[in-house]
Amino acid sequence: MSFDPSRRQRNILYKLLFKFNHTIESRQRVSNGVSKYYSDRKFKRFSSVKNIDDDYSKYIRPLNKYNKQYGWYVYIENVKADFGGIHIPLEKSKENAINFIIELKNRLARHLDAGNSLEPLNTTCESENSLGELG
Numbered sequence: 001m002s003f004d005p006s007r008r009q010r011n012i013l014y015k016l017l018f019k020f021n022h023t024i025e026s027r028q029r030v031s032n033g034v035s036k037y038y039s040d041r042k043f044k045r046f047s048s049v050k051n052i053d054d055d056y057s058k059y060i061r062p063l064n065k066y067n068k069q070y071g072w073y074v075y076i077e078n079v080k081a082d083f084g085g086i087h088i089p090l091e092k093s094k095e096n097a098i099n100f101i102i103e104l105k106n107r108l109a110r111h112l113d114a115g116n117s118l119e120p121l122n123t124t125c126e127s128e129n130s131l132g133e134l135g
Contacts, residue, residue, distance in 0.1 A: 024087075030087075031085050031087045031088055034085075035096070042081040042100065043107065045081065046104055048077065048079070049076050049079065049104065052076065052101065056098055056101045059076050060074060060094065060098065060101070061073055063082055063084040063093075069090065070085065070086055071084010071090065072096075074100055074101060076101075083097040083100065
């Protein structure tokens with residue numbers, strides 16, 4: 001026998017299910033999870049950046065909605081990444097933005113030190129191919 005609730009029972013279930021309110025802690029956990037999920041995507045978006053100055057403050061700007069600041073965003077070479085949310089304190093948002101710039105600069109430095117661009121390279125050596133054709 002299957003469960004077939006009456007209209008009244010469905011309305012009660014609907015109200016119970018959709019009346020759920022997150023606690024402050026659960027909102028923070030969801031916000032942190034979303035931030036971690038989009039972290040790699042933000043770095044990929046900035047893969048075309050070639051140079052980052054030591055003055056990080058020129059890259060960080062306030063994130064506003066309805067004339068009220070709710071976070072900070074990073075803007076470098078026409079690429080933008082938000083670090084705000086209504087459940088993230090402004091201090092934490094700015095800290096996240098600064099840490100992002102530092103990590104982005106470190107990644108850029110590692111690629112430049114290694115002599116690699118940020119894009120994947122073909123690993124086949126042309127001199128080996130030409131030697132193979134000769135012999």
